[in-house]
Amino acid sequence: MTLEPPDRASADFVAQAMCRIDPWLTLQAKPEHLSAALTGDDAHFHPLMIRDGDAVAGVVAVRSPWLYGPYLSLLAVLPAYQRTGIGGAMLGWMADEAGEAARNLWVCASQFNPRAIAFYERHGFDRVGLLPDLIAPGLAEVLLRKRLR
Secondary structure (H helix, E strand, O other): OEEEOOOHHHHHHHHHHHOOOOOOOOOOOOHHHHHHHHHOOOOOEEEEEEEEOOEEEEEEEEEOOOOOOOEEEEEEEOHHHOOOOHHHHHHHHHHHHHOOOOOEEEEEEEOOOHHHHHHHHHOOOEEEEEEEOOOOOOOEEEEEEEEOO
16 A cells, blocks of 8 residues: 555545545535545645555545644545555554654544444544534534544
């Protein structure tokens, strides 16, 4: 697996794929909005395509700085690559990239997505809060934190 900045074609491809799977399907995400975010100009949002050779396996995006450590804004592993260790590897990469000054890693997962919450908890994240109506009315996001050091 390699990581590289998204170009328009890879951003469009992964955005379309994400909108067919949860949580983005339930959240009614729009591919054009996801693609625009992945190729936009935000100095604190750092998206990278996860590649398996020439194929796009997913995308990871980190927002930094955040609350004494980076925030995992987006982790999407496409279905053909799920349960292969890529997600865990991305969390390890994020912790390595956080640097010595970081005290936390942060992520939100949709409350209706227990598989994602369990994934983060298996990797040392603890639930620290519930954010109702953050992304969509009537739905809540679970804020999770992993303490470093």
